[in-house]
């Protein structure tokens with residue numbers, strides 16, 4: 154296990170994966186657990202993590218992803234999806250689960266339900282989608298950190314047609330929409346990205362201190 158800064162210096166967005174190296178079940182479970190534990194606004198967790206290993210489906214997603222080879226060549230592909238809307242059913246499920254986890258009646262978490270319902274009512278449907286999308290990116294960030302800490306590689310991707318991917322994965326009947334995805338596995342020695350110098354703005358340019 155690496156220290157987080159060491160891990161973030163080691164990682165890079167992997168483009169070419171070693172097709173012979175697969176993630177172990179333990180490693181995959183570790184990554185999914187890190188994603189599951191990600192924080193979200195109000196704790197609503199408006200996400201599903203879709204792990205795609207089927208080669209035919211991966212080939213179709215690759216077509217919908219501008220032919221990016223990592224979509225089908227990495228050990229695993231994880232698609233991050235959000236509910237089509239944060240409606241009463243989503244909020245109900247959430248509130249019931251919170252009550253269960255706390256060992257209280259649903260009535261005892263009425264304040265939380267009112268807060269989430271009120272906040273969602275202030276947004277348009279598009280605004281609620283944008284809100285859910287923001288949450289899913291937190292889980293993506295956690296994944297990108299978790300892989301690095303564990304010495305695993307990942308290639309995050311927004312470069313795909315979400316409507317096509319939704320269709321390939323049959324997400325509409327599940328009330329879901331894809332947002333972002335990540336190829337996960339192990340870097341190939343031939344990956345040119347591995348040696349390209351990464352740019353990060355210096356601290357003075359990205360940190361504003363207001364004292």
Ligand SMILES: Cc1cc2nc3c(=O)[nH]c(=O)nc-3n(C[C@H](O)[C@H](O)[C@H](O)COP(=O)(O)O)c2cc1C
Pocket residue numbers: 164165166167168221308309310311312313333351
């Ligand atoms: C949300 C997100 C979407 C990205 N989408 C793509 C993509 O579709 N294809 C790709 O090759 N790289 C993609 N990248 C990789 C970025 O180009 C890369 O993170 C950036 O250049 C910084 O390099 P580094 O991750 O190696 O530090 C994406 C990165 C993020 C965080």
